[in-house]
Amino acid sequence: DAEITQSPRHKITETGRQVTLACHQTWNHNNMFWYRQDLGHGLRLIHYSYGVQDTNKGEVSDGYSVSRSNTEDLPLTLESAASSQTSVYFCASSEGAGVTDTQYFGPGTRLTVL
Amino acid sequence: GNSVTQMEGPVTLSEEAFLTINCTYTATGYPSLFWYVQYPGEGLQLLLKATKADDKGSNKGFEATYRKETTSFHLEKGSVQVSDSAVYFCALLEQGAQKLVFGQGTRLTINP
Numbered sequence: 400d401a402e403i404t405q406s407p408r409h410k411i412t413e414t415g416r417q418v419t420l421a422c423h424q425t426w427n428h429n430n431m432f433w434y435r436q437d438l439g440h441g442l443r444l445i446h447y448s449y450g451v452q453d454t455n456k457g458e459v460s461d462g463y464s465v466s467r468s469n470t471e472d473l474p475l476t477l478e479s480a481a482s483s484q485t486s487v488y489f490c491a492s493s494e495g496a497g498v499t500d501t502q503y504f505g506p507g508t509r510l511t512v513l
Numbered sequence: 514g515n516s517v518t519q520m521e522g523p524v525t526l527s528e529e530a531f532l533t534i535n536c537t538y539t540a541t542g543y544p545s546l547f548w549y550v551q552y553p554g555e556g557l558q559l560l561l562k563a564t565k566a567d568d569k570g571s572n573k574g575f576e577a578t579y580r581k582e583t584t585s586f587h588l589e590k591g592s593v594q595v596s597d598s599a600v601y602f603c604a605l606l607e608q609g610a611q612k613l614v615f616g617q618g619t620r621l622t623i624n625p
Contacts, residue, residue: 430611441615489556502613504556
């Protein structure tokens with residue numbers, strides 16, 4: 400079955416380190432998204448991509464970067480991790496065929512920055 | 514900008530009670546509206562959606578009607594079960610875009 404996976408599921412790192420979170424989908428979806436989930440804020444969009452070589456900033460993109468070299472993957476990189484980036488990170492994808500597309504979410508990565 | 518406001522949680526109910534979770538939105542144009550559910554330790558799953566005014570989305574006994582006049586998309590269920598305990602998110606999809614805007618989420622606990 401097609402799916403969307405994230406790895407690692409849990410990560411503890413230190414302030415200042417570079418961290419990369421992986422997201423892989425097998426639906427061949429054009430659109431991919433990264434969100435962070437924090438108590439009291441719901442989910443906030445970090446970066447998104449509408450296709451290979453396309454990336455765009457969301458509302459909370461500072462300190463994060465993404466690249467899209469193929470359809471299946473959108474890795475999220477924290478260039479220099481900060482304690483404020485401790486959060487649960489969700490990747491999502493959607494087909495991209497129309498404005499009512501449903502987004503499908505991965506299981507999440509819990510990141511702790513010490 | 515676009516925004517979604519949900520009723521404050523947490524919400525605690527007894528099994529078989531009637532559930533309403535309020536959701537209102539602010540948007541330009543005509544967004545699509547969604548309810549997502551997050552069970553403990555899992556990612557978000559689509560619960561239901563509505564794409565235009567007066568549409569009713571329904572799934573697993575849950576319903577929500579897209580009310581343009583009141584800019585609302587309240588979630589209802591007639592008789593909740595313990596298995597409905599989860600966090601519920603209301604969201605809108607900006608017209609012409611593919612980006613979701615989420616409310617802050619409402620934690621629902623159902624006691625037997």
